[in-house]
Amino acid sequence: MLKDYSIFAINGIKNRKLRSWLTMIGIIIGITAVVSLIGIGQGLKVAISSQFGDIGTDKLTVMASGGMGPPGTGVVTPLTKDNVKKIEQVNGVKVSAGRLARSIKLEYDNNVKFSMTASMAEGDGRKLIESAMNLEAEKGRLLRDGDSKKTVLGNNLGSENAGFGKQIIAGSNVLIQDEKFEVVGILEKTGSFAVDGIVFMEEDDLRKILDTSDDEYDIIVAQVHPNADIKAVQENIEKVMRKERDVKVGEEDFTVQTPQAVLAQVNSTLFAVQLFVYIIAAISIIVGGIGIMNTMFTSVLERTKEIGIMKSIGAKNSTIFSLFFIESGLIGSIGGIIGAVIGVSMATGLAFIGRMALGSELIRADISIWLVIGSILGSFLLGSIFGVIPAIRASKLNPVDALRHTK
Known part of the structure; x- marks a missing residue:
């Protein structure tokens, strides 16, 4: 059943490629910023901590x-x-x-x-x-x-x-x-x-x-x-x-x-910079989530007659809800995957450029697999959460009214 729902969601995204890509932009930008900044920030923390560890x-x-x-x-x-x-x-x-x-x-x-x-x-x-x-x-x-x-x-x-x-x-x-x-x-x-x-x-x-x-x-x-x-x-x-x-x-x-006091000051400064970027990234992600909600509302409106047909042949409200819920989560996941890939590449590239330009091994990226997995799962959850209301609306459509709907 889940496989069928996923295929339906993928087809829905394919049939509205431009709108889907535009919807993902906010998620992609936010996840890219989070992954790249956390990666570089964590790399700096590890490198600086090792420097102070050597000092004693x-x-x-x-x-x-x-x-x-x-x-x-x-x-x-x-x-x-x-x-x-x-x-x-x-x-x-x-x-x-x-x-x-x-x-x-x-x-x-x-x-x-x-x-x-x-x-x-x-x-x-x-x-x-x-x-x-x-x-x-x-x-x-x-x-x-x-x-x-x-x-x-x-x-x-x-x-x-x-x-x-x-x-x-x-x-x-x-x-x-x-x-x-x-x-x-x-x-x-x-x-x-x-x-x-x-x-x-x-x-x-x-x-x-x-x-x-x-x-x-x-x-x-x-x-x-x-x-x-x-x-x-x-x-x-x-x-x-x-x-x-x-x-x-x-x-x-x-x-x-x-050395500990200096390290604490450095870490505090890094955290303040990261916090500012996280706030900007969070705003971008929320905007992306609102975009997903808007897209799903539009999708429900465009597919009202399709929903009516599915209900008339026995589809339950829970089935309709699941279809749109999974589709919104999938949009978030795809945006998260793309953002994570770009974020990893950007962090690695910026760290390399920094090392070449400044000649310092302190500038490096440290990106854990859990950061990537967490970003993707977070994107899925975000898409799913913002897709709940459109999915509920789709599931509650009256089949008779839905069949009468014209675009």
Whole structure:
């Protein structure tokens, strides 16, 4: 019986191809948006979570207010070497290290690019920064203590597509702020914009080429002891920093963040963006559902005489209802299938284009089979729900009046 109903519904759609396709547009657009955005959003969440997982949960980052701008510019009120010492004295802190992070001019083979650079501390501070940023050398080596006039580049800067005319390799000489440096290593690709496009050098070298104060830092990284409560350590660091910088609660000119807090902020932002798109997609889907209802009402009107004939030869109200109910659900399902296919293709394509354009492995699509199945089932349910009223109207037609109906 269900097979016969389905054949009847398919024939109804075939006989009204243009109207059926136009009806499906809203469903297709909505499902495409939902599948593609959820796919890309989930992919970003997985990739970003893995990045923060590599960093570890025992690191704290202290940043001064302001930003890293053009060469030679820094934050409004920089952190200081004394801040580093005070933070290291906080109960629960194992080691801390200060870093400069600035924008510099990088030149190679007469081609110039502006990139971010970060200073590298020495001793335990170096190990802390390498661990916090998950640094590994793909070619050459990492920086060592005393590596004056030497630099390590992020993977993007050492790639063939970096835009320098020819590829920078370990052993190449580059100009940083018009000063000659030897590239001793190229980092492994991390998928992070911040790491893959960065230039690392010794702290003294960076201070010299940018002519900065010997006392200032932009960032301080702290590692807590294994058994320490990182939240309590964070609060204690904030107290120390407020005292050191003579600011009150709520007036801080610095931030103390954990990887988990940053990850939560990123996920919150992604959710807000996704929520906005979901609302737009939901409106599109509802409009599509209303379109299905309108189409089915028109179909009932056009097939009134046909309904009368079926009833006159013994068709029950439940049979008529099922025919139109299944047809509306089928329209929704077809729209859902097409939307899901387009959504998967769009998410995969956009992620690929993003990776090629931005050089970041963070941009990827993560689409589960349950998302696709759920979208298709949801489309069927939506079509069926919006088809209930037209189906009820069709089932309640008086056979005598229906047979008298003329188009």
